[in-house]
Amino acid sequence: MTVTTPQPRTTIPAPTSSPRPRTRDAAEDTGWLELTEAVREAGQYPTRAEAERITRTVLAALGGHVTGEERVSLAQALPREAGRVIASQIPAVHPLTAREFVESVATRLEDATPATARWDVSSVLSVLSTHLGETLTTRILTQLPPGYALLFGRAELAATA
Numbered sequence: 001m002t003v004t005t006p007q008p009r010t011t012i013p014a015p016t017s018s019p020r021p022r023t024r025d026a027a028e029d030t031g032w033l034e035l036t037e038a039v040r041e042a043g044q045y046p047t048r049a050e051a052e053r054i055t056r057t058v059l060a061a062l063g064g065h066v067t068g069e070e071r072v073s074l075a076q077a078l079p080r081e082a083g084r085v086i087a088s089q090i091p092a093v094h095p096l097t098a099r100e101f102v103e104s105v106a107t108r109l110e111d112a113t114p115a116t117a118r119w120d121v122s123s124v125l126s127v128l129s130t131h132l133g134e135t136l137t138t139r140i141l142t143q144l145p146p147g148y149a150l151l152f153g154r155a156e157l158a159a160t161a
Contacts (some may be wrong), residue, residue, distance in 0.1 A: 031079030035131065043123030056085055057108050058124035061101065063089030070139050077132050098147030118151075126153030 033048075040051035063086035066074055071091075075083035096104060106117035129137045129152040141149050149156045 029079075029081075032081040035079055035082055035127065038127045038131075039124050042127050043120060045123075054109065054120045055082070055124050058105060058121050059085040060089055061105050061108065061121075062086065062125070064092040065095060065101065065144060066140055067091050067143065070136075070143050073136055074132070074140060077136060078128075095145050097145050098151055101148070102151070122151050122153065125151045129153055 036048055036052045036055050039045070039055045040048050043051060043054065045051040045054065059082055063071070066086070071086065075087045077083075078086065102118045102121050103114055105121050106112040106114050109117060109120065112120070125148075132140075137152060137154070141152065141154070146156065
């Protein structure tokens with residue numbers, strides 16, 4: 001016959017919550033939150049979750065159409081999460097016109113029409129333009145087909161002779 005002696009239970013104390021210093025990740029999360037909040041305000045979306053969904057969709061579409069140094073600069077200028085969305089896209093084989101771009105976004109958003117997709121694209125890209133500044137926005141626009149400037153909230157760039 002085997003006799004077992006009960007062993008006392010050892011409890012591991014729960015970790016105490018102490019305020020953590022802000023880390024780079026927290027600052028980058030804040031950048032993403034600020035970006036999506038700016039999109040929420042610009043697009044007058046009822047929730048930040050909706051603004052985040054639309055921001056991701058538009059950035060993913062844009063990520064395939066900006067290439068080379070401009071793509072790298074764009075990804076680096078954005079909060080890390082937004083930069084990841086841009087950088088993770090496979091470059092498009094054929095550039096889309098601004099109208100085709102809006103239509104492609106409409107197919108990615110549930111219940112979107114070309115009109116609502118244009119609103120969504122303009123809401124995100126105009127916030128992006130403000131965030132990126134004039135120089136980088138101009139570099140990106142020179143790489144895209146005509147018509148995109150209006151989506152970025154700018155007058156169309158005119159070619160000079």
